[in-house]
Amino acid sequence: MPSSREWCDDAGAMRRFGRALVRDDRFVCDDASAIALVDKLFRQASLTLIDECPGDGSSARVRAFAQFIRLYRRHVRRLAAEEADAGWGEGPSVFARPSASVTSGMRALPLDLREALLLVVLVGFSHCEAAQALDIPLAAVVDRLCRARLRLAAHMGGPKRDALNDTLWPNAAHLRIVK
Amino acid sequence: MTSRFDVAETFAYVDNCLTSAQRSDFEARLREEAELRREVALWETQNAAIRAAFGAPVSARAAIDLGRNSNENQAVRLAVSEVDWRTATSLRTAEPKVWPAPPRAKTPTTAQKPPATVAKPAENPARQTRTERKSLRRVLVAVLAMAAALFFVATNNPSWPSDKLTAAGIAAYRAFAAPAAPTPLEFRTSNPAALTRWLAPQFARGVVAPELRSSALRLIGGRIAPGTAAGAAFLVYEDAHGNRLGLLIEPLDAPLPSRPEIRKREGLTVAAWTDAGHGFVAIGTDRDAVVELTGLVAAPGSTRP
Numbered sequence: 001m002p003s004s005r006e007w008c009d010d011a012g013a014m015r016r017f018g019r020a021l022v023r024d025d026r027f028v029c030d031d032a033s034a035i036a037l038v039d040k041l042f043r044q045a046s047l048t049l050i051d052e053c054p055g056d057g058s059s060a061r062v063r064a065f066a067q068f069i070r071l072y073r074r075h076v077r078r079l080a081a082e083e084a085d086a087g088w089g090e091g092p093s094v095f096a097r098p099s100a101s102v103t104s105g106m107r108a109l110p111l112d113l114r115e116a117l118l119l120v121v122l123v124g125f126s127h128c129e130a131a132q133a134l135d136i137p138l139a140a141v142v143d144r145l146c147r148a149r150l151r152l153a154a155h156m157g158g159p160k161r162d163a164l165n166d167t168l169w170p171n172a173a174h175l176r177i178v179k
Numbered sequence: 180m181t182s183r184f185d186v187a188e189t190f191a192y193v194d195n196c197l198t199s200a201q202r203s204d205f206e207a208r209l210r211e212e213a214e215l216r217r218e219v220a221l222w223e224t225q226n227a228a229i230r231a232a233f234g235a236p237v238s239a240r241a242a243i244d245l246g247r248n249s250n251e252n253q254a255v256r257l258a259v260s261e262v263d264w265r266t267a268t269s270l271r272t273a274e275p276k277v278w279p280a281p282p283r284a285k286t287p288t289t290a291q292k293p294p295a296t297v298a299k300p301a302e303n304p305a306r307q308t309r310t311e312r313k314s315l316r317r318v319l320v321a322v323l324a325m326a327a328a329l330f331f332v333a334t335n336n337p338s339w340p341s342d343k344l345t346a347a348g349i350a351a352y353r354a355f356a357a358p359a360a361p362t363p364l365e366f367r368t369s370n371p372a373a374l375t376r377w378l379a380p381q382f383a384r385g386v387v388a389p390e391l392r393s394s395a396l397r398l399i400g401g402r403i404a405p406g407t408a409a410g411a412a413f414l415v416y417e418d419a420h421g422n423r424l425g426l427l428i429e430p431l432d433a434p435l436p437s438r439p440e441i442r443k444r445e446g447l448t449v450a451a452w453t454d455a456g457h458g459f460v461a462i463g464t465d466r467d468a469v470v471e472l473t474g475l476v477a478a479p480g481s482t483r484p
Contacts, residue, residue: 013235020233101403102232121229126196142187145194149222156228157363 010061014042014068017123021114022072025107027079041071065123066133069115076111105155113148116141189215193222217359224354227405234409341440343407345451348427348460349444351404356415356425356462364415365402374401378412384430384456386412391475395419396468407431407458416472424463424472431458439473441466452477 018038022028028037045067106114112134119130120141127145131138191197192205209216229235354360366377374388381403388401396416404413404427411429418424431453439452439461448466450473452459459476463469 016233016235102228106229106232117229118233120194121226122233122235127191127194128196142190145190146186149190149225152229153221153225156225157365 010064011042013123014045014065015039017065017118018042018068018072020106020118020122021069023103023107024111024114027076037075041068041075044071059129062125062129062132065119065125066135069133073111102152102156105152108155109148109151113144113151116144117148117152120145185215189218189222193219193226213359220350220353224350224405227350228410231405231408231410341437341451344427344429344458344460345442345444345449347404347406347411347429348425348449348451348462349447351411351413351427352425352447352462355402355404355413356423358423364400367400369398371398374398374414377401381410382412382430386428386430386457388412388414389426389476391416391472393471393475396424396472396475399423411458418463418465418468420465422463422465422468424461424465424468426472426476427458427460427462429458430456434458439477441470441473 015038018041019031019034022037022041023031023034028034045064048067048071106117109117115134116130119125119133120127125133127138127141131141134141136144188197188201188205192202197205209219355364366374368374368377371388371390375386378386378388378401388398391398396418399415399417401412401414403410405411406427406429408431409429411427414426414428416424416426434453434456436455437453439450439459441448441450443449443466447462447464448469450459450461450469452473454477461469461473461476463472
């Protein structure tokens with residue numbers, strides 16, 4: 001049984017991760033809403049963890065973050081469906097201000113890239129742990145990390161993404177991104 | 180040429196996912212390949228910026244220290260801990276619990292009396308005296324140690340993150356001011372007042388770009404760089420020979436003022452000191468220019484917000 005201090009560290013890390021994850025200038029546009037949503041998701045994740053059977057070999061910490069991410073994805077899907085029903089469409093947010101800061105760059109990242117980057121950099125998960133938490137293969141985690149870092153570097157005025165892509169994958173010029 | 184495998188390995192190194200043997204191999208390659216070093220520095224800087232932007236503790240993953248001989252990440256990894264199920268259970272059982280009433284005695288006369296206290300046998304007086312002496316000795320040692328520590332703090336330089344600040348200054352210089360720096364400046368200006376205005380909204384406690392009374396050093400611009408615990412202002416100057424100098428200014432938690440300490444680290448001259456609630460690092464390749472910059476910035480009244 002871990003000490004309460006470890007649990008506090010985990011809870012703090014999860015709240016920090018949650019606030020960085022949910023603040024996206026699309027559905028959550030201010031810090032107060034982000035904190036409220038994170039508190040709600042954190043509580044739900046804590047409750048559902050009790051019923052989970054820890055027989056898959058993953059640590060409780062990874063399972064807690066995985067559960068948090070699943071709940072947030074469900075929340076985003078519901079909001080996106082409501083938005084589509086209302087016919088608002090997915091346009092650029094009026095709250096998104098052009099800025100070269102890290103936070104604005106992080107908000108501009110797609111959710112899957114943001115999750116991977118924050119789990120590894122902010123929470124301190126290894127790549128394998130991040131793969132477990134996101135329920136994807138290890139290669140996909142590395143790929144997402146690479147795309148997220150390139151996008152963030154380009155957003156912050158660093159090396160251009162195309163130039164870096166050419167450096168990192170010189171033989172992949174014939175490939176194109178299929179969504 | 181960097182291959183895709185190298186990218187995965189680079190990320191694994193940057194994210195501290197390599198075993199010690201793999202890390203040693205990678206560091207051997209790092210010493211040989213400047214391009215790989217540049218890439219690692221770029222991603223380490225980005226990681227530090229992300230952690231600083233979202234308030235992650237520095238101890239979770241230390242910033243890269245290119246000034247060290249060995250480039251291993253000495254940060255303490257977060258322990259993989261298990262969920263405290265008692266906490267989770269207490270969250271779930273939020274509804275008031277009905278406790279069963281305590282059993283009543285049928286008649287007051289048959290109620291159980293509290294058990295009589297058993298008198299402890301008296302201890303040996305000589306042994307008791309020895310124990311008292313031991314504890315008194317321990318207390319004396321503790322008091323003396325505390326007094327020595329207080330004396331050391333009062334007479335010497337107060338403990339402030341000199342090494343961390345120096346490491347942050349070196350990383351920022353290599354990333355933003357060195358000739359082969361991968362990331363440009365965010366705000367280009369030669370006017371210190373304009374730079375101060377640009378920096379003002381980005382720090383809770385003001386950071387002032389110092390007005391240098393010297394024609395030899397020219398301000399080029401500035402940007403936000405990772406500091407020891409949060410973001411820091413990084414100012415870039417140029418001397419008459421075109422050599423670049425960096426000045427890192429980070430608001431710290433009320434450090435006592437300290438004098439500049441000039442050191443040589445990996446071919447760079449670094450001066451670090453604290454003043455007016457800020458930590459300062461002047462850094463460059465030319466020692467004379469760094470000493471001049473330090474003298475100008477550390478002059479009283481030049482950098483007080």
